[in-house]
Amino acid sequence: ETGVTQSPTHLIKTRGQQVTLRCSSQSGHNTVSWYQQALGQGPQFIFQYYREEENGRGNFPPRFSGLQFPNYSSELNVNALELDDSALYLCASSLVPGEGDGTDTQYFGPGTRLTVL
Amino acid sequence: AQSVTQLGSHVSVSEGALVLLRCNYSSSVPPYLFWYVQYPNQGLQLLLKYTSAATLVKGINGFEAEFKKSETSFHLTKPSAHMSDAAEYFCAVIKPSNTGKLIFGQGTTLQVKP
Helix, strand or coil: CCCCEEECCEEEECCCCCEEEEEECCCCCCEEEEEEECCCCCCEEEEEEECCEEEEECCCCCCEEEEECCCCCEEEEECCCCHHHCEEEEEEEECCCCCCCCCCCCEECCCEEEEEC | CCEEEEECCEEEEECCCCEEEEEEEECCCCCEEEEEEECCCCCEEEEEEECCCCCEEECHHHCEEEEEHHHCEEEEEECCCCHHHCEEEEEEEECCCCCCCCEECCCEEEEEEC
16 A cells, blocks of 8 residues: 655755645545644645645635646645745645544645755 | 643653643533644644544554543543654644534654753
């Protein structure tokens, strides 16, 4: 069974640039969620994708956007980068909402460390 | 609104001692609860989850947690700490059918001294 993978591992950008982060879900999972984890903090929910549609969003501005592809992989795009966007970005995959044991248990990838200078 | 409070940002124990990491939640409906562990420069690994099937939940690496509705708590314990348990631990809550929005606590760093 293949776990959740993310690329790249690390990324350095400057203010105002745009970035794309990628995630491949665990085999058998078709729902992907993205989280931002600032240094010393717990992860914060950005949004979730199911059937290639956004299926819930946290308190993040529109410059954070995403995509999900037919193979269930996903991208997180951030435009007009700000210094405060520096964080570990985590992707998590899960089964269809409400299926399995119904807990929507999420399995996380290793994350992408984004540094904005 | 749901929230999670982890009491104690840092916990230090000696190898072989009891580990107790505290988590209290707030939720308008019975939630699902999770504990995740994060090793340095890694993602989150699921330790255990509460799904309302049993109040005492056993997880990986000898950890367990007990759901206490009356105390709105879900504390994580391990009878005997090992050096490899040193990591960051996160308690998280999800409201059933809430579009996968996990709410995390601030985390507790566990230090294990030889």
